[in-house]
């Protein structure tokens with residue numbers, strides 16, 4: 001396991017974001033680095049951890065079926081047997097409790113949910129039990145469980161099959177939240193989560209499952225709470241979450257041509273949050289935008305913006321902006337879905353408003369209002 | 374197929390049962406036809422193979438009776454009297470759809486026909502139906518509520534909690550479990566130690582029945598008793614209908630190619646096609662002849678083709694609709 005691997009090297013293939021296999025192969029692939037997809041990275045992390053540690057087991061609805069949770073558990077049932085890759089009844093809250101109990105008693109369960117929308121079924125056991133146990137018992141009993149869930153929908157899946165609820169979990173002391181955007185991070189963070197000893201919500205984005213990136217073959221761990229700079233820049237900081245990292249990178253490319261130098265930060269976990277990385281960046285750029293794959297109100301962006309205001313407000317040259325889903329349930333209709341999911345265009349427009357704020361001072365409140373929309 | 378027919382079922386109802394089953398079957402087959410064009414952008418969970426259940430139950434229901442359905446909702450809605458056009462327009466994401474394009478295939482609604490919405494969270498509708506039954510009782514009406522759900526849903530706590538409450542309060546609700554032996558690709562035996570969902574009712578002092586879910590007249594007769602119990606204030610009934618879905622869990626394709634279940638199992642069940650068996654029964658009893666069934670089918674086809682055309686011609690929502698209907702705005706003047 002090469003911990004601290006990231007700090008040691010200067011050229012950092014693991015911070016690189018590749019939009020597709022071609023981009024990977026034209027770059028890192030040519031240097032002889034191994035590229036696998038996000039979905040393969042998750043599967044590999046689970047396989048290697050199950051080989052290494054017999055306490056690790058997977059459970060969830062359909063983990064052993066031919067689809068294998070979008071391919072992230074394919075073949076693991078054959079490899080480890082039904083006892084360690086366990087299909088379960090549709091009984092989320094109860095099974096969550098079972099998994100938590102197993103964790104308290106010395107196992108390391110990975111409970112998988114095809115969609116994050118099913119987690120509300122498990123809230124009692126996660127919020128009132130897993131999150132509280134270590135503290136409530138004065139540190140006597142910890143709960144080393146990883147709860148994987150998948151966000152990112154489309155094709156008219158509508159309101160009950162496309163929610164991204166990561167912010168809810170950040171509100172609960174005792175829970176950690178990891179939200180990787182790249183294959184490298186998916187593997188490293190999943191291993192980090194399994195070794196963490198705490199209940200960790202592990203949030204995957206379905207739209208990036210096929211994205212390919214550099215992933216070392218060996219076991220390596222990314223500790224929770226360490227963000228990464230995806231692209232350095234001077235003019236504005238974008239904190240981009242999950243799939244928004246890719247949209248932010250696209251936006252940065254477009255804006256570079258217009259002379260705006262964007263810094264893209266991927267926090268990778270939301271709790272703990274690498275606030276120092278964000279503060280340092282904001283001190284340099286003086287501008288901040290947070291792009292998230294969830295609704296705005298009470299979201300992670302609000303927390304990040306507030307922390308920046310609490311700590312480095314004097315460096316901000318313009319109001320903070322956010323790019324989010326609108327505060328409405330996800331609609332089915334393709335025309336509404338199209339308008340619902342933000343893209344690099346929304347990031348570009350928002351950045352221009354923030355940057356121009358300083359340049360045309362005449363109506364601050366109006367600008368602020370525009371940014372807040 | 375053994376059909377337990379009660380002689381007194383009026384011929385008109387026997388024909389109506391056939392019409393409903395054919396409507397459901399042809400509706401889903403139309404979706405299979407149009408789906409590859411990729412204009413119907415919503416996940417479809419097809420009901421083919423299970424039509425006898427919705428028909429046998431819903432034919433008893435009045436307009437003011439309420440149903441709650443699941444992700445596999447099309448058949449229930451049609452059998453309860455919903456317009457195919459409103460459904461199809463919804464599936465096409467049109468503003469003319471029953472949810473103005475907001476809900477798609479998993480959430481149809483038609484309050485005028487007693488369809489208060491559909492949950493795609495497994496088990497979600499079970500408690501809602503109990504709540505509707507509670508409302509009926511509190512309002513002192515003799516209407517009732519039916520909840521359709523799968524075998525998978527009976528493992529959710531909400532199923533047990535709902536049965537317990539409904540029994541305690543003697544509510545007018547019918548729990549209709551469509552046991553198709555799979556939840557997604559997970560066979561029943563991987564999830565349940567005992568293959569007898571109907572027996573779970575006994576734990577809550579509710580009568581539970583297990584029945585051939587492809588036998589429309591058997592279901593009709595059982596549902597009649599369950600409805601009577603509900604309307605007379607005798608409380609809930611659980612009916613486990615044993616059936617099979619022909620298509621994959623979601624989408625228009627068969628799934629045995631992907632190794633989701635054995636092909637011969639599917640073929641056995643296709644032999645027991647509820648629509649075919651019932652048609653044959655009606656013909657054998659001289660209630661209709663093959664030509665009349667053909668004519669009925671072509672009438673249904675014409676209706677569905679028109680519904681499809683009009684659905685496809687519907688307008689899309691406007692962008693401003695994205696923000697509409699998040700909150701109910703009271704129009705009451707005080």
Ligand SMILES: Cc1ncc(C[n+]2csc(CCOP(=O)(O)OP(=O)(O)O)c2C)c(N)n1
Pocket residue numbers: 061090092118121444445493494495496522523524525526527551553555556557622
């Ligand atoms: C609470 C919840 N968990 C998981 C799912 C994913 N899911 C959708 S349908 C389904 C299977 C349902 O099986 P069953 O209740 O038997 O209904 P069927 O599809 O067979 O009609 C599952 C697991 C969900 N929608 N809701």
Ligand SMILES: [Mg+2]
Pocket residue numbers: 523524525551552553554555556557
């Ligand atoms: Mg089922």
